[in-house]
Amino acid sequence: MLGRVNHVGVATPSIEQWAERYRVLLGAEAVGEPFDLPAQGVRVCFVDAPNTQIELIEPLGEGSPIHGFLARNPAGGQHHLCYEVPDIHRAKAWFEEQGMRVLGEPRIGAHGTPIFFVHPKDMGGVLTEIMESPRGEH
Amino acid sequence: MLGRVNHVGVATPSIEQWAERYRVLLGAEAVGEPFDLPAQGVRVCFVDAPNTQIELIEPLGEGSPIHGFLARNPAGGQHHLCYEVPDIHRAKAWFEEQGMRVLGEPRIGAHGTPIFFVHPKDMGGVLTEIMESPRGEH
Numbered sequence: 001m002l003g004r005v006n007h008v009g010v011a012t013p014s015i016e017q018w019a020e021r022y023r024v025l026l027g028a029e030a031v032g033e034p035f036d037l038p039a040q041g042v043r044v045c046f047v048d049a050p051n052t053q054i055e056l057i058e059p060l061g062e063g064s065p066i067h068g069f070l071a072r073n074p075a076g077g078q079h080h081l082c083y084e085v086p087d088i089h090r091a092k093a094w095f096e097e098q099g100m101r102v103l104g105e106p107r108i109g110a111h112g113t114p115i116f117f118v119h120p121k122d123m124g125g126v127l128t129e130i131m132e133s134p135r136g137e138h
Numbered sequence: 139m140l141g142r143v144n145h146v147g148v149a150t151p152s153i154e155q156w157a158e159r160y161r162v163l164l165g166a167e168a169v170g171e172p173f174d175l176p177a178q179g180v181r182v183c184f185v186d187a188p189n190t191q192i193e194l195i196e197p198l199g200e201g202s203p204i205h206g207f208l209a210r211n212p213a214g215g216q217h218h219l220c221y222e223v224p225d226i227h228r229a230k231a232w233f234e235e236q237g238m239r240v241l242g243e244p245r246i247g248a249h250g251t252p253i254f255f256v257h258p259k260d261m262g263g264v265l266t267e268i269m270e271s272p273r274g275e276h
């Protein structure tokens with residue numbers, strides 16, 4: 001059902017501070033430009049490892065959904081895990097048939113393709129993002 | 139400095155329960171046989187995604203280092219992130235030169251190669267395992 005791990009989401013109070021650390025760890029060219037996703041209340045920065053990505057996520061605005069996580073984990077930490085699927089609507093129907101809780105309707109995610117989240121309680125405590133693979137990369 | 143993400147470590151109160159879920163999510167052949175690592179106080183089970191692995195970790199014995207994590211996260215959750223390096227001793231020296239805290243001496247990990255952990259406070263809150271790549275896979 002699920003494909004490759006597109007990224008590991010890591011929440012942080014400061015992308016700027018940790019992007020610098022990742023430049024040292026994975027190379028300057030591995031760290032992308034940060035950008036805002038106002039509809040989702042986050043600012044993000046993708047870091048390339050050889051086989052997957054780390055998505056650094058910083059709160060954007062007072063209603064950011066990651067304020068709660070950072071209140072519990074002030075230094076930041078692993079926040080979610082994102083798997084690719086070929087078709088987001090078929091994936092949503094499949095998760096619902098399995099009795100797993102899909103959080104909201106598919107919407108455009110940080111990579112420009114549709115995504116949804118699955119409730120962590122149905123995934124062993126792991127907040128799970130399901131992302132349609134970019135076209136041509138199926 | 140760091141190579142591929144070897145695995146995402148996910149702590150769970152029950153490998154048996156969640157291995158079944160991962161068989162449905164990633165295919166029966168993706169889920170390995172669980173095995174005990176008594177020296178580390180954990181029982182582990184590797185699950186293959188196409189580009190990396192999920193390591194399910196369950197406490198083994200009363201002194202297991204993941205009891206505290208499961209007390210804070212009873213449903214389980216993302217516990218650590220493991221990167222490969224070509225040479226564990228060079229990697230340890232490098233982290234120490236950077237002023238990052240290496241937790242103990244290199245020891246044999248779940249894949250049979252030497253590993254160490256880096257303090258989460260030096261990695262944006264992410265407990266980080268550094269693992270020497272299996273021979274022939276550099």
